[in-house]
Amino acid sequence: MHDLRLIHTDLKPQENILLVSPEYIKVPDYKGSSRSPKDSSYSKRIPRCSAIKVIDFGCTTYDRPDQNYIVSTRHYREPEVILGYFFV
Known part of the structure; x- marks a missing residue:
C-alpha cells in the first residue's frame, strides 16, 4: 500500500486483517496453571502460518x-x- x-x-x-490459512497447531499452555507439564488438559491454538491478508478498502x-x-x-x-x- x-x-x-x-x-x-x-x-x-x-x-480487516485476516489470517491467510485457517490451520492451527495445538500446543500445551502451562501459563497460570499449577498443573504438571505432563498434564495436557491446558492447551492453546496458534496459527500454523503468520501470513495475513488486508481487506475492506472502502x-x-x-x-x-x-x-x-x-x-x-x-x-x-x-x-x-x-x-x-x-x-x-
Missing part, C-alpha cells in the same frame, strides 16, 4: 498533502496517521 501511496483508514485487527484514500484524514474508529488509526508521517 505504501508503494501505491494509499492509506487504509479503517484498519481493524479482528475485522475507506482507503490516496496520500496527498491537502488530504483531510477522517478515520471513523480512533483506536485503530494507522501509525502513519497518528504520527503524521506520510511517504517522504
Whole structure:
C-alpha cells in the first residue's frame, strides 16, 4: 500500500486483517496453571502460518498533502496517521 501511496483508514485487527490459512497447531499452555507439564488438559491454538491478508478498502484514500484524514474508529488509526508521517 505504501508503494501505491494509499492509506487504509479503517484498519481493524479482528475485522480487516485476516489470517491467510485457517490451520492451527495445538500446543500445551502451562501459563497460570499449577498443573504438571505432563498434564495436557491446558492447551492453546496458534496459527500454523503468520501470513495475513488486508481487506475492506472502502475507506482507503490516496496520500496527498491537502488530504483531510477522517478515520471513523480512533483506536485503530494507522501509525502513519497518528504520527503524521506520510511517504517522504
